[in-house]
Every structure is written in C-alpha cells, then in structure tokens.
Amino acid sequence: MSLKVFVLKYKNQLKAMNPKYDEIFSLSDNEPIRFRDKDKVKMTFASIADTHLVNNEAATVNLNNFFQDLKNADGKFDAVLMAGDIADYGLKSEYNRFFDVFDKYKNEHKLFVTMGNHDVRFTFGKNQKIIMNKAEEYLGIKTNRKSFYSYDVNGYTIIVIGTEKRVLEKAHITKEQIDFLDKELARATKDGKPAFVMCHQAFAFTHGLPEVWKTGDMGEQNDDVRAVMEKYKNVFFINGHLHGGVFEKTFEVLNEENNVYSLSIPGYRKKNNFGYTDCGTGYYGEIYDDKVIFTARKFVEGKRVEAEYSRFEIELK
Ligand SMILES: [Fe+2]
Numbered sequence: 001m002s003l004k005v006f007v008l009k010y011k012n013q014l015k016a017m018n019p020k021y022d023e024i025f026s027l028s029d030n031e032p033i034r035f036r037d038k039d040k041v042k043m044t045f046a047s048i049a050d051t052h053l054v055n056n057e058a059a060t061v062n063l064n065n066f067f068q069d070l071k072n073a074d075g076k077f078d079a080v081l082m083a084g085d086i087a088d089y090g091l092k093s094e095y096n097r098f099f100d101v102f103d104k105y106k107n108e109h110k111l112f113v114t115m116g117n118h119d120v121r122f123t124f125g126k127n128q129k130i131i132m133n134k135a136e137e138y139l140g141i142k143t144n145r146k147s148f149y150s151y152d153v154n155g156y157t158i159i160v161i162g163t164e165k166r167v168l169e170k171a172h173i174t175k176e177q178i179d180f181l182d183k184e185l186a187r188a189t190k191d192g193k194p195a196f197v198m199c200h201q202a203f204a205f206t207h208g209l210p211e212v213w214k215t216g217d218m219g220e221q222n223d224d225v226r227a228v229m230e231k232y233k234n235v236f237f238i239n240g241h242l243h244g245g246v247f248e249k250t251f252e253v254l255n256e257e258n259n260v261y262s263l264s265i266p267g268y269r270k271k272n273n274f275g276y277t278d279c280g281t282g283y284y285g286e287i288y289d290d291k292v293i294f295t296a297r298k299f300v301e302g303k304r305v306e307a308e309y310s311r312f313e314i315e316l317k
Contacts, residue, residue: 022058022269025280027065028302033073033284036293041286043154045109046070048282048299049083049200049240050267052118053094059269060097062280066268066299067105077284079153080109083240083265084116084162084200086131090123095130102138110153111138114162116200116241117169124166135160148177150184156287157188158196161225169241170219171201178224185232194234194292194316196285199225202239207264208249212273213242230255234316236263236285236292243267246296246305247275251312259317263294276307291315 035041048066053059070077080102087094102111113135119127132143139151147162159181163171181197188195202209203226204217218225229235237254244250245266254260266272266281280300286293296310297303304310 022054022056022062024058024061025065025300027068027300029072031302031304033069033075033297035075035286037288038075040288041075042289043079043156043287044075044077044285045079045081045153045158045196046077046282046284046297046299047081047083047238047263047265048268049265050085050116050243050269051082051098052085052088052267052269053097054088055091055093055097059094060101062269062300063098063101064104065280065302066282067101067108069297069299069302071105071108072302077109079112079158081112081158081196081198081238082114083198083238084114085118085240086113086116088118090119090121090127092130095127099134106138110151112151112158112160112198114160114198114200115147120163120166121168146176148180150180150188156193156195157184158198159184159188161197161199163200167219169201169215170217171199171221172219173221173225178221178228181225182228182231185228185235189232189234192233192316194236194287195232196236196238197229198238200239200241202242202262202264203237203254206252206254206262207242207244208274209242212244212249216242226254230258230260232260233258234292235260237261238263238265240265240267243270243272245272245275245277246281246307246309248309250275250309251294259314261314263312266296268300275309276305278305281305
C-alpha cells in the first residue's frame with residue numbers, strides 16, 4: 001500500500017468514528033405519509049427513539065427532516081413520542097438543539113419525551129429537570145420533579161414512565177410510578193379505548209433480548225410494570241434503546257387475551273442491527289375506533305419502508 005492510500009484509508013476510518021461527520025440526509029416530499037382513512041382516523045402519532053444528538057449540523061438537519069416529513073403528510077399528526085436517548089452526551093447544548101428544532105413545530109403536535117440512559121448517565125438531576133420541564137412546558141402539565149406523567153390527546157391517553165435514578169442502562173421505576181400507571185391505565189381503557197405507554201427500556205425477553213442488547217431491559221421492576229400493563233385491554237407499549245431496526249422482533253404480543261403489545265422503535269441516529277437497518281427510521285400510529293395501525297417510515301428522507309414487518313394492524317378488543 002502506498003503512503004497516500006494508507007493515509008486516505010486512515011483518514012476515512014477516523015471520519016467514520018467521528019460524530020462530526022454524521023451523514024446529512026435530504027428530505028423528499030415525493031412520498032408523503034398518507035393515512036389509511038384520514039376522515040375516520042381518531043388520533044395519529046409519530047415515534048422516534050435514540051436520536052443521540054451531538055453538536056453537529058447533521059443532528060439538526062436530520063431531526064428537522066423528521067418534523068418536516070410529518071408536516072408534509074397528507075393529514076395531521078397529533079402527537080410525537082420521543083422514546084429517550086435524546087442526547088448523546090447529555091449536554092445542555094444537545095437538548096437545546098433538539099428543542100430548538102421542535103419549537104418550530106410546537107403548534108403542530110403534542111410532544112411526549114422520556115429519559116434514556118444516555119440522557120441521565122452523567123448528570124441525572126440536571127437532565128431530568130431539563131427534560132421534564134420541557135414536558136411541562138409543551139403539555140401544560142405538572143410533573144413535580146418526577147419522571148412520569150400522562151396526557152390525553154383526542155381522548156386517548158399516552159402515559160410516560162422513566163427512570164427515577166441513574167442505574168447504568170436500565171431504569172428504576174418507583175412504586176409510585178407503578179401505582180400511577182395502574183390508575184391511569186384503568187381510567188384510559190375503561191371505555192374500550194386503546195392506551196399507549198412509553199418508556200426508553202423494553203421488557204426483558206422481548207424484542208430479542210437479551211441477545212440483541214445484553215443490558216437492554218427495564219431492570220429490577222420489569223415484572224411489576226409488565227404485570228400492570230397486562231391487566232388492561234388494548235395497551236400498546238412503545239420503547240427504544242435496542243437499535244434493532246425493522247425485523248421479526250420489532251413488534252410483539254405481551255398478552256394475547258388482553259391485546260397488549262410492545263413496539264421497539266428503531267434507533268434514529270445510527271444504522272440499526274437487524275432486518276431493515278436504515279437510520280432515520282421510526283413508526284407512526286393511526287388510531288381508529290376499531291383498530292390501531294403502526295407503519296415504519298424513513299422520516300429522515302421522507303420515504304416509505306419497503307420491508308417485511310413494516311406494518312402492523314391490530315383489531316381492538
Ligand atoms: Fe438507550
């Protein structure tokens with residue numbers, strides 16, 4: 001190998017490792033999102049996870065593409081669910097980057113945020129405050145310095161839970177949170193409506209755990225949280241963290257009899273690990289009187305995901 005080729009190869013390897021050089025995607029408006037039936041749809045939301053924002057231009061552009069793709073849709077998106085790991089290093093500047101982008105769209109959607117392990121691994125208290133203050137600001141609610149809340153959009157309840165302390169990659173879900181979840185799910189589902197719960201971490205042994213991500217599950221309170229979720233009918237659990245992609249284990253049933261499901265949102269910033277692996281991908285949900293539809297979308301380019309496991313349609317019970 002000549003010296004020139006060697007240097008070039010080395011430079012390219014360095015570039016690939018350096019977040020400064022994240023790819024910047026351009027958004028197309030040729031394939032706008034179209035709902036199954038925009039006259040009958042009762043609530044719509046889009047969900048992404050693991051944006052892992054760093055301080056580079058790509059972070060802003062690629063995140064902006066997500067919101068702009070929602071704006072280009074043939075129909076309105078009521079809510080956005082960001083399933084945690086908003087920032088990569090948990091820096092204030094990274095959160096400013098996220099919320100500065102969202103501020104341009106804040107009149108279009110209700111934003112739901114939760115904390116991922118990257119958000120709180122260095123500075124729990126400070127970042128919990130940043131994130132929960134934003135939940136308060138955008139939804140007009142009070143969180144009382146806790147990591148959980150719920151809010152109704154068009155009559156459908158979205159419940160957010162999250163860690164109350166730093167426990168490496170997992171979550172610490174307090175008894176207070178579990179009781180809150182129980183009470184809120186009882187209220188939300190009493191008239192037969194579906195309810196949605198979001199947490200960064202998934203349940204143990206779901207979505208290919210632990211093989212897909214060794215330390216990827218919720219942690220100590222896993223079984224207690226899951227037991228509460230399985231008590232109620234038509235509950236949909238949205239989570240991130242696993243960077244799985246769109247593959248056979250992206251969506252799975254937690255309790256067949258009660259119609260309780262879990263959806264693992266692919267990671268937004270980086271290439272995912274299984275099946276359809278493109279970054280910039282998430283899912284959007286359409287809620288109808290009789291069903292819920294989840295569809296994968298490469299938001300960062302405004303493209304449909306033509307792959308197996310990209311659409312799930314669940315009849316409500
Ligand atoms: Fe994570």
